[in-house]
Amino acid sequence: MYSDQKMESQMGSLLRAGVVTSCAIILIGGILYVMRHGGERESFAVFQGVPAPLESVRGVLGQARAGSARGIIQLGALALIATPVLRVVFAVYGFARQKQWVFVGISALVLALLAAGLVAG
Amino acid sequence: MTNVLFSTLVFAGSLVAGFLGSLTGLGGGVVIVPLLTIAFGVDIRYAIGASLVSVIATSSGAASAYVREGFSNVRVGMLLEIATASGALAGAAAAAFVPTAGLAILLGVVLLFSAFAPAHKEDMKPKAAPDPDSLGARLRLDSSYPGPGGMVAYTVRRLPLGFGMMGVAGMLSGLLGIGSGAVKVLAMDLAMGLPFKVSTTTSNFMIGVTAAASAGVYLHRGYIAPGLAMPVTLGVVVGSLAGAKVLASAGSAQLRILFRVVILALGVEMIYNGWAGRI
Numbered sequence: 256m257y258s259d260q261k262m263e264s265q266m267g268s269l270l271r272a273g274v275v276t277s278c279a280i281i282l283i284g285g286i287l288y289v290m291r292h293g294g295e296r297e298s299f300a301v302f303q304g305v306p307a308p309l310e311s312v313r314g315v316l317g318q319a320r321a322g323s324a325r326g327i328i329q330l331g332a333l334a335l336i337a338t339p340v341l342r343v344v345f346a347v348y349g350f351a352r353q354k355q356w357v358f359v360g361i362s363a364l365v366l367a368l369l370a371a372g373l374v375a376g
Numbered sequence: 377m378t379n380v381l382f383s384t385l386v387f388a389g390s391l392v393a394g395f396l397g398s399l400t401g402l403g404g405g406v407v408i409v410p411l412l413t414i415a416f417g418v419d420i421r422y423a424i425g426a427s428l429v430s431v432i433a434t435s436s437g438a439a440s441a442y443v444r445e446g447f448s449n450v451r452v453g454m455l456l457e458i459a460t461a462s463g464a465l466a467g468a469a470a471a472a473f474v475p476t477a478g479l480a481i482l483l484g485v486v487l488l489f490s491a492f493a494p495a496h497k498e499d500m501k502p503k504a505a506p507d508p509d510s511l512g513a514r515l516r517l518d519s520s521y522p523g524p525g526g527m528v529a530y531t532v533r534r535l536p537l538g539f540g541m542m543g544v545a546g547m548l549s550g551l552l553g554i555g556s557g558a559v560k561v562l563a564m565d566l567a568m569g570l571p572f573k574v575s576t577t578t579s580n581f582m583i584g585v586t587a588a589a590s591a592g593v594y595l596h597r598g599y600i601a602p603g604l605a606m607p608v609t610l611g612v613v614v615g616s617l618a619g620a621k622v623l624a625s626a627g628s629a630q631l632r633i634l635f636r637v638v639i640l641a642l643g644v645e646m647i648y649n650g651w652a653g654r655i
Contacts, residue, residue, distance in 0.1 A: 267444035304598025339584030373592035
């Protein structure tokens, strides 16, 4: 029997792993950012939006692969956003193992809403 | 200001916000946007983007412990996330059409409300007898949590009212880049009759999903600036971890009062700035 306790414990581990991984990526990107761009003066006083490649998942992956400091920080931010999404994916799986179909449906609906936010923009 | 200096100062400010936020249970996210706009002159849209990312980090980090310890009600959380995620999507979509001065005033009002929200409360005996025909019982939402003297059973009441309030919490989160923990706790504690400890920990559990729903929209709109999100997120996370460590130590009562005064002052400042058209 797949108990609630077992599911909650695994869910907790998943959240922790997600946060630790994301923050580690942001820290690496942050160190590179300070080393390479530390002497520059980036201003956030007037809103212009960030450069286009940093606004999409595909663009961020490309920037991070190219070793851009900002791209790596943004990759960490994406990993952070993905953490609760993965937690909902895990809930679909966990409730399915428990054969709690109402909650499989509820979790799937939440997942659809999250996907809508990521795709629509 | 050079990027090294700016990152260092923002990191330090976020560290203090995260520390006080976790100490008081109000979360650091609610003061990040006013801190960045008032003290650092950051445009409120960049501030909202950075705040949203940091909110996911702290809530998911705290939730990982609460879920394992059996405080959060995962079923209640998942069900109400339908409301918060829908609200957050609507809020993020609406944010593009609300003038920044309007966002500042709305955030100011939420800050004033948060300053008076309860952060600690003794739970009384069971608030209501179990009712097998209630929606809460039929959906198997009723549960129990580890109290000081063993497991305490509780029931879930007024689900539709709580669901509606969660929609509002989600909308505020999507509009302002905050976790809206204070409104979520109000919905579960007051409206649905959940024990306070279950309400706060389930709120924490839900905040990540609520924030993730609008984060995609903000990413595409260019609100998430890496040079700002980096020091904010790292600062708030380190500060929250430190706050959780000293939670029980002496002197934290005065710090909690101090933090409420700070939130109150920031709320007034945000409303004034919004009103005067300075944001």
